[in-house]
Amino acid sequence: MEFTHDGKHHRIAAGREVILSLGAMHTPKVLLQSGVGDENELRRFGIPVVQHLPGVGRGLQDHPLCASVWEHRDPLPPTFIPEVTVYRKSMSAISGPDMHVLHGVPFASPENVARFGMPASGWALFGVVSQPKSRGRLRLTGPDPSAPLQIEANHLSDPEDLAVAMAGVGLSREIGNSVALRPFVKREVMPGNLDKTSLERFVRNGVSTYWHVTSTAKMGRDAMSVVGGDLKVYGIDNLRIADASIMPRVTTGNTMAPCVIIGERAAALIRDEHQIALTGTAAQMSPGV
Secondary structure, three states: OEEEEOOEEEEOOOOOOEEEOOHHHHHHHHHHHOOEEOHHHHHHOOOOOOEEOOOOOEEEEOOOEEEEEEEOOOOOOOOOOOOOEEEEOOOOOOOOOOEEEEEEOOOOOHHHHHHHOOOOOEEEEEEEEOOOOOOEEEEOOOOOOOOOOEEEOOOOOOHHHHHHHHHHHHHHHHHHOOHHHHHHOOEEEEOOOOOHHHHHHHHHHHOEOOOOOEOOOOEOOOOOOOEOOOOEEOOOOOEEEOOHHHOOOOOOOOOHHHHHHHHHHHHHHHHHHHOOOOOHHHHHHOOOO
16 A cells, blocks of 8 residues: 655555555555556556456435425524434335435525525525436546545436426425414525426525435445455455445445444455454444454
8 A cells, every 4th residue: 555644655564454445535546546447547547457357436426405495584503403304205106215304404506596595594405316327427537546546426316316306396395384383484595496497596506515425336236346245346355344335225224333233344345354352342332343
């Protein structure tokens, strides 16, 4: 492993194995710049191919969201903390909730702020697509570690995701404009009562990340898979991944708890394979790891 620290170049070796846990953005970046990925992409930047794995950096998923905003009647305290969340189906025929509405401090895309404005004091409901079908990808912009990634999120590229996002805005407006919340509303800032075409424009302009990026080095057995059930990278000895990038698809809910479980599972696999015995406080706190 090579890295730079305090302006100095270092090179170290692992005695047993390397575990990558840099998240769904930087884990695939390190793999690609190390020669593990789609050989065509690697050759564009003169990176020697170590292992052809076309799925590295592909399959990106997130929970796209769109904000609906209300102005509050009175100034809100700086300690205002969101406390409400809702999961719901966009249509009754599906098996489980595919949209999520959460309450929060208002923010919106630059396009929608420019069009509708932003109140000095207000609150928002965010309509989230919780089971998206759209897939994006990450691309290198150069072989140097400091070169930024090119992120192609492809939010709402699947028509079903757009329909769910629009339903999420509709549910947000239904809740935000309800009789029960009138004491907390001076006016609805965005989007207001729009026709279908205008609402689609609002959603497309307003879509944003929920910072739940996953699935860029997925677990599986098909040609686009990067790791197996033991979290080991296919074709590479002693290299394992333990972060959100290995999820075959983004989870319906927030990704923190699943990432904790991935870490716990990785620890158990490493412990068993290398016969590592935990002692003292560590063993008492986490006997299954």
